[in-house]
Structure formats: C-alpha cells, structure tokens
Amino acid sequence: MVWKYKDFLCIEGLTKEEIELIIETAISMKEILNRTIKKVPTLRGRTICTLFYEPSTRTRSSFELAAKYLSADTISISVSVSSVQKGESLLDTVKTLEAMGIDALIVRHNSSGVPYFLAKNLTCSVINAGDGMHEHPTQALLDVFTVFEKKKRLDNLKIAIIGDVMHSRVARSNIYAWKILGSEVKICGPSTLIPPGIEDLGVEINYDIDKVLEDADIIYILRLQLERQKKGLFPSLREYHFLFGITPERLKKAKPDVLVMHPGPMNRGVEISSEVADSIYSVINEQVRNGVVVRMALLYLLLGGGRIDETSYS
Ligand code: CP
Secondary structure: OOOOOOOEOOOOOOOHHHHHHHHHHHHHHHHHHOOOOOOOOOOOOOEEEEEEOOOOOHHHHHHHHHHHHOOOEEEEEEHHHOHHHHOOOHHHHHHHHHHOOOOEEEEEEOOOOHHHHHHHHOOOEEEEEEEOOOEOHHHHHHHHHHHHHHHOOOOOOEEEEEOOOOOOHHHHHHHHHHHHHOOEEEEEOOHHHOOOOHHHHOOEEOOOHHHHHHOOOEEEEOOOOHHHOOOOOOOOHHHHHHHHOEOHHHHOOOOOOOEEEOOOOOOEOOOEOHHHHOOOOEOHHHHHHHHHHHHHHHHHHHHHOOOOOHHHHO
C-alpha cells in the first residue's frame, strides 16, 4: 500500500489501513532516530516550510528535526516578524513561499479549516499542524504510535480522555483515530467543557472520573486551554484540580499497567499533578520523542513516495 494523498489534513476520513501504513513507516523511522548518526538522504533536495500563526514548542521543532534527519532543507517563518505584520494576506504569504520552491508547507492556525483552504490553493503538500478547535492530526498519530509501542495493539483498548474536550483539537483527532482503529473512547470533564453532540462521534460521556479511570488502559489528560476559554466555565483552577485533576490518589484506582498521556504543554498542579506527570505510568516524554518519528514517516510518505524498503535508509 502507498500513500495516495498530496496533503495530510485530518484523521477524520482516513481508513484503518492508512493509519497502519503511517505507524508501520514510523517503526522504521524510530530505528533511524535511535542511531548515533541520525541523518539519511531520503529527502535530499526537498524543502519544507513551517508557518505557525500560534505558539508551539513540540510540533514545530519536531517537524523541523524530522525534515533535517531525512536531509530535507527547512525554513521556518515566524509570523511575528514576517510581512503578515504589514498586512500581507494568508494566501499571498503562502503563494510567496510556494513561488520560492517549497515542497511542503506545515501550517498551524487559530482558525479551523485554514489547512484545507491552503491545500486547495497550493500545489505543494500541506500538513495540518493544528487548526483552531478542529484537529491536530499528527498529535493523534504520535499518540497512537506511543500506545502501539507499549501495548502492542491498537484495537479493543479503553481510552479515557479527561478534561477540556470543548477546546481540544487533540481530543477530536484522538477520538477519530481510536474509533477508526476499533478502540473504545470515554470522555470525562466538567459539563461546561464537554461539547454538545460529541457523543455522535461514538464516544461515551461519563462525569464520574473515578469510574472512568477504573477500567481505562490509557488515561489521556487534556490541557486546560485557558487562552481559548470564555470566563466562568468552572469556578477556579483549584476546584478544577480537586474535581478532575489526575493525582497519585486518583491513579491508585486505575489498572496497574495503565498509561498516562498528555499532549503538552502541561499545566502541572491543574489537570495533572507533578507526581503523576513524572511517574512510571507517564509516557509523556516518549510521546514527544515519537512526535519526531511519526512526522518523519509522514514527510517520507508525502514527499518520498512508496512504501519503505528496509534497505533504503542505510
Ligand atoms: N502538543 C502540541 O501541539 O504541543 P506544541 O503546542 O508545543 O506544539
């Protein structure tokens, strides 16, 4: 099976086989990342551009490292010091970058749908690095890959997604991914942070956090997105932590082989306590490392062509 799309815009609409192809490709990329010399010539001569209209540490730097490890050239546009500040439109900005010869544009924007708009208007590949409250598809891929490494399967798992589902593009991409893969998703959080109609995506809503934690294989903790919230969705951060924060006491109710995940950045002491974030159950740093791996896989599939030949990286 080969990747057949120019762009990578969302998890919704992918097939199980397409997700498995990315995960399979990422397994080969992990071997490269674990080498002392990480550079392979696969994307030599290709140019990748990151364009982020929102802050990022993990996504942007892991895409850049992924491209560099595959020998692609990279440019990174900082919107705050670009001609966007002089009033240049989004479309003129990306057309300008494409005219310089980029092969792929990796875009994060605070408006949902921007990557789709760009994909329609550009001939280069467009990758969604997070669009508004819609999707963050590469985050879901790295989460799926991390679970696969630990649990050796992707179906029949119980995933508990806890917290600010309302504002979370990560939650939406994870829900799509786990449903496509045949796992069960429960969501839990303050009712003001659970979007109406979310059950239409095939998830169960349960407000009893202790019950949800009891039978979960994966506890996926969401960041409380204060920057996207209107005031008054919950009384205080202290109360949020008391009612929905994942603490060592709460974790005692979970299965002994549970995995604790968080997309980052974390609000320690709010949605997750430091003890849990740094505990043996936490795979948060592995998620970050696997972010490089799945992004290498995706760049390879979009720009390198074809299924991985095991000998082609040496
Ligand atoms: N998880 C995530 O998207 O992190 P960044 O905002 O640091 O990229």
